[in-house]
Amino acid sequence: MCGQLSIALLEAPNDWLATLPSHLTGRRIVLATIAEAWTLRGPAFMKSPNDKSIAARVHLDGTRLPGPDEVDPETPVLVSDVVTFAEEVRLHVLDGDIRAARRYALSGRLAIAPASADALAFGKVRAAGTSARSCPWVTRRPRLKGGPQPLADDFVPVH
Structure with missing residues (x-):
C-alpha cells in the first residue's frame, strides 16, 4: 500500500533513544552491541532498537540474552536502567x-x-x-x- 500512495514508513536510527536527553527519558539508555551486553552482570532492560529480534524485557544479566550461536555479536541492542x-x-x-x-x-x-x-x-x-x-x-x-x-x-x- 505504501508504494501505491508513494510514501514510505519511517524507521528511527538505532541510536535514536540513546541520544535523547535523560530529562526526556527519565533514565539512562545506551546503544551497545549484544557482545557488550553479554558482559553485564546485573539486571537491565534490553531490546532491539527497531525490530523484535531481542526480546524487550528486563534481563537478569547479559548471560540470559541469545548467544553467539543465535545472533551476530555485532547486533545492536538498547540497554536501559530498570524502572517501573x-x-x-x-x-x-x-x-x-x-x-x-x-x-x-x-x-x-x-x-x-x-x-x-x-x-x-x-x-x-x-x-x-x-x-x-x-x-x-x-x-x-x-x-x-x-x-x-x-x-x-x-x-x-x-x-
Whole structure:
C-alpha cells in the first residue's frame, strides 16, 4: 500500500533513544552491541532498537540474552536502567508540539486508553524545546524499580 500512495514508513536510527536527553527519558539508555551486553552482570532492560529480534524485557544479566550461536555479536541492542512506570503514555512530537498521544499502561500493565489531561500536561513540559524533526517518544512517570513489558503502538491525534 505504501508504494501505491508513494510514501514510505519511517524507521528511527538505532541510536535514536540513546541520544535523547535523560530529562526526556527519565533514565539512562545506551546503544551497545549484544557482545557488550553479554558482559553485564546485573539486571537491565534490553531490546532491539527497531525490530523484535531481542526480546524487550528486563534481563537478569547479559548471560540470559541469545548467544553467539543465535545472533551476530555485532547486533545492536538498547540497554536501559530498570524502572517501573506509574503511567506509560506515548507521544508524537513535532516542533515541540504534541501531535498524537495514547496511554498504554498503568503500573506496568496494559491499559490502552486516551491520554489523560495530567499526562498531556506532563508531556507538554517535556516536549517544549524539542528539535524540529518529527520524533515519536514515550513519556513515562517513573515509580519503582521493576520492568514493564513493551506495548503495541496505537496513537490518536491531539488537537
